[in-house]
Amino acid sequence: MTTAPNQSAGMALLEWYDRHGRSLPWRTRQGEAEPYRVWLSEIMLQQTTVAAVIPYFERFTARWPTVEALAAAEDDDLMTAWAGLGYYARARNLLACARTVAGQGFPRTADSLRQLPGVGAYTSSAVAAIAFGERVPVVDGNVERVVSRLIKLGVPPKTAVATVTEAVEAMLPDERPGDFAQAMMDLGATICTPKSPACGICPIRGWCAAAADGSALDYPKKLPKRAKKTWHGVSFVVAAPGGRVLMRKRPPKGLLGGMLEAPGSAWGEIPDNPFAHAPLAARWSEAGSINHVFTHADLTLSVFTAQLPRPMPVKGCEWYCAQTPVATLTRKVLTRGLATLTPEP
DNA sequence: CAGCCGTGGAT
DNA sequence: TATCCAAGGCT
Known part of the structure; x- marks a missing residue:
């Protein structure tokens, strides 16, 4: 029988964190971190890996050093x-959020941070704990997994938020709530991992019911996964001299909201007449198709391409530099189309 | 509240 | 190739 997670476990975890915590660009060595950097990193890290975030974080903070x-x-x-x-x-x-906060500083409590757009239960508590030292439980995906194993939670953690939160509160040390939150996440990221947990070197295995009987891989319990849709569509890459390419802006909300895209059809069933969706009349070349995976749908786009002698006005579209940073899907479409226009030897 | 919302890396 | 999944939030 193991001891249920308690404050001693929390303090053991803090000691581990002091020795083995990760060094990350938004972390400071001592004391409270800059709220702006903490907030920015937390937004970027939502459902996004640390490795993917780091270069973006560096670029953002270099270009925009303050909120x-x-x-x-x-x-x-x-x-x-x-x-x-x-x-x-x-x-x-x-x-x-930045425009709301600019000039008056960030709200300093989880409850008030929670009112900001894009700041939910996790982010509000994380910023409050890490940047302002508020003693609040912080529950992200890592913490859900760690707690699920600690107490052998028999249901998916999303369906037992109160139980998970109570377990974290039971562990929460009196001091250093921000370090404790980051310690829990580091433990989940480096020791208590989804597929190969290193229970043998875990600093809180003495409090872990799953480690005690070798059942860590049975947790967390998972929700049944939902079926994916398959979408089809057509995109048109129109190039003009000077490295220009024709694009339009997507509607501000929804999928890829506000981002640039090559003109083309809506996505769904296979279009029966692709050229009905062309932005203009031209001699189109087939450029093949590209695939893109969204969280809830697989998309296949047929790409057609044409070269114009010069940029000309097209309703609903504008001409952009082909190197303009765009969403990955659009980058795939542009790359495919432009490669067909200028084939490699 | 279940579905929507991107992407890239690991296995 | 298929699947999972990574510091979630919004509606």
Whole structure:
């Protein structure tokens, strides 16, 4: 029989964190971190790996060193800087949030942070704990997994938020709530991993019911996964001299909201007449197709391409530099189309 | 509240 | 290739 997670486990975890915690660009060595950097990193890290975030974080903080600087950014510049990172609603919320906070500083409690756009239960508590030292439980995916194993939680953690939160509160030390939150996440990221947990070197295995009977891989219990849709569509890559390419801006909300794309059809059933969706009359070349995986759908786009002698006005579209940062899907389409126009030897 | 919302890396 | 999944939030 193991001891249920308690404050001693929390303190053991803090000692481990002091020796083995990761060094990351948004972390400071001692004391409270800059709220701006903590908030920015937490938004970027939503459902996004540390490795993917780091270069974006470095670029953002170099270009916009303060929340006031970020608040003064143009919408298009912000979206362009975010291009490739995904979940673009985060970028729109980021800017709205910065403009709300600029000049008066961030709210300093989880409850007040929670009112900001794009800041939910996790992010509000994480920023409050890490940047302002509020003693609140922080529950992310890592913590859900760690706790599921500690107490052998028999249901998916999303369906037992109160139980998970109570377990974290039971462990929460009196001091250093921010370090404790980051320690839990580091433990989940480096020791208590999804597929190969290193229970043998875990600093809190003495409190872990799953480690005690070798059942860590049975947790967390998973929700049944839902079926994916398959979408089809057509895209048209139109090039003009000077490295120009024709694009349009997607509607501000929804999938890839506010991002640039090559003109073409809506996505769904296979279009019966692809050229009905062409932005203009031209001699089209087939450029093959590209595949793209969204969280909830697989997309296949047939790409057609044409070269114009010069840029000309097209309703609903504008001409852009082909190197403009765009969402990954659009980058795939442009690359495919432009490669067909200028084939490699 | 279950579905929507990106992407890239690991296995 | 298929699948999972990574510091979630919104509706």
